[in-house]
Amino acid sequence: MLDKKLTFKTANQALKEIIIPELEDGVAKEQAIALISVLKNLDMWTVENISPKEQLIAKIQENLEEQFQKLEQDSGQFSSLDWKGSLEKSYKNTEGLVDVTEKWKVLNDIQCQLIQQLYKENDRNPEIQESYITPLREKVREQLNIEMSLVR
Amino acid sequence: MSETTKQALKSYFESKLEGAVNLRISDFKQPSAGWSDEAFIFNVNWESDGETHQKGFAIRKQNKGGLMRENKNFYNQYNFLDILSKNCDLPVPGVHWYETDESILGGSFFVMDKLEGAAYVPWSKEGQQFLKQAHDDGHIPQQFVELLAKLHLLDYQEAGFTKDFTEPVGPYGYIDSKIKGLEEMYNRYLISPDPVMVDALEWLKANKPAAQRYSIVHNDYRTGNLLYKNNEITGILDWEAAEIGDPMADVAYVCAKSNRMDSPLLCYLLDRDMFYETYSKLTGLQVDEKVVHYYEVFHQVRFVLISQSAGTSFAKGQTQDLRMARQGYRWPLMRGMVAELLGY
Incomplete structure (x- = not known):
């Protein structure tokens, strides 16, 4: 029921601004940064399910x-x-x-x-x-x- | 984040505790980023007149982006606890200072006593184990009911609540104002016109029970909002929804499915018969199943609207809090529980 584009965008912002700055483990940080890119691409390669x-x-x-x-x-x-x-x-x-x-x-x-x-x-x-x-x-x-x- | 907050608290308490030297903050905890407000728990250690002191405090800080902020008066929370803690022997925190200077912690806040004891999340494995053991032992369930009865028997007029808090008029005064509030919330947080919620709101209007009398109601009295130590309930927390109202609203809340899910025990702690009998005996109030069911529907409608407000807040880009998005997605499940209660 939430708009797909907005949800992906906000999830990415939360990763960037709230989650990643608190991560101290280097591997976890790398994975979280990669996740931002994965989510952006997933948004572009999928359509809203109507x-x-x-x-x-x-x-x-x-x-x-x-x-x-x-x-x-x-x-x-x-x-x-x-x-x-x-x-x-x-x-x-x-x-x-x-x-x-x-x-x-x-x-x-x-x-x-x-x-x-x-x-x-x-x-x-x-x-x-x-x-x-x-x-x-x-x-x-x-x-x-x-x-x-x-x-x- | 917590270091900055600790430093701010140190400066704040230095200004509040006259003559305090070598002040430090210890055992600092932020239980969780609350849905509506934030909380901090800590000890303050200081020296004065050659003596060492330690006292536990808790802070409740207003979260401006919190759920349904526009429906809440933060000062009322402080005022309510102030009156309550001075007029009863229930285990509630006394309050000390109310601050509106946002430069201190980034929002209004109030300082209260830290109560002893541990809190449990009732639906966690640890919580369920603790509550089951408490049920089998029997003392905490008895105390749970006694404390609720004591709250409902408090003479709120004598205590001075009616000076600052609305006292409902007539047997339908409370429920009429609550239904009006729910309708306003429904319209404010509308995602799409919702036949389940419209049905529920019409049903609530058509089946209103008359209050036997009014009392202080907590409106969130459940095992997860209590503290426990040495087989005793040592604290009743989260008074943000408390008001003068129909005590059956609290009785139904204890019985609500969302507070027990698949457990046969109310709030994972109480046998229903024991709860009804003990509560009736202590308060002289009759517990009518139909009224309990009515207020269970009422609470579930309230939960849906809270979920709806979370989803709307996310959908409108007012928050980045992903828990709000999760609540928004869970909206149909919450409505499903309303439908179930109405016999769909």
Whole structure:
């Protein structure tokens, strides 16, 4: 989730300014200096991995489309569904977004707004928890699992 | 680095200890470069009136690039410890001087007593061994609960805390202000809109428990923040998040999964039943599992936001500290723990 270029650059700065000046062993110092060069080259020879975000985008799109359809079918359960129209419009607008990170963020924002609306409805109708919030969590869990699989 | 600091401390104590001659700093240790503040522990040795003296001190120094610096009032830490140490017999350090002159150590700092005893990292092999042995022996677990109960029973109004620290109003006053704070943090350190955190924040608003009463809460009371010597707890440290609040926040913190991970023992030390029973008996407060679960979610949300603030600080180029980058990468794991607590 951190920008690759910035992370490599800052790691190198930390090596140069914090770690190397404290190293007293000559061999360790040589290795650390070489590591700076290795990291710079590694940065230039690799590209940002955007495939997890593409997977996430597909999952979020699938989830939102399912939710919008379900809301349409259950409209009687809700005090008002004005907010659904607004969310659908925002969703439609994401079609034109090319930048993967930007698209992922906007789609996430729509999911967040959906959750907030469901909690508002749940104050009035506690069945929303079971029929909407719990199933929605399963979908968000799938997204989270993709993110978690990339952390060491 | 430490030589420069030692020299600065020598000059500082020469100016503070009237009539001191042949002053020297010994046993200097910097436990770690803290996430929020830095700490130094050392002895000061000096002569005066023909006698030799030695006293242990500790210094907490503000780290300007530390985590969530904008949410913290450094003077409050000093003031809180000052009031607390003068009004209770808990093993907390007394404080001596608060300094804002940054030319001395490169940031504001305060000087306090060094407490005797050793600290353990609870999830280290050594820490787990020590705590397991302490659990089997039984004295330290009992004392752990007694000290927490004593803190929660302290008459904070009588002690004078309400002059400088906010006392929540009404049974929901504390939790309402904490949720507001979490929402502000969520928005300030936003990496990407996050459905897990939005769900958790809405859940916290929808399920607020009423406080049975208010007390001083430590907000970081765990085995890793205590000192131990001769089978006794000899110090309670890290008061930077302490405030007047719902004591159940501390009870839940002791129970939090992040403080025990896969251990069946709370904080690697306590049996849950023993903790609940002893604490209730000593404080007269009821420990309700639902409230404990509520505050466990609350704490985990707080941890995510701390992790988020670290990642944001690195991503914006505000720090070179690689631990912040590591926290940023760990963000999904922390959110995973929130999801687990909410039953995802």
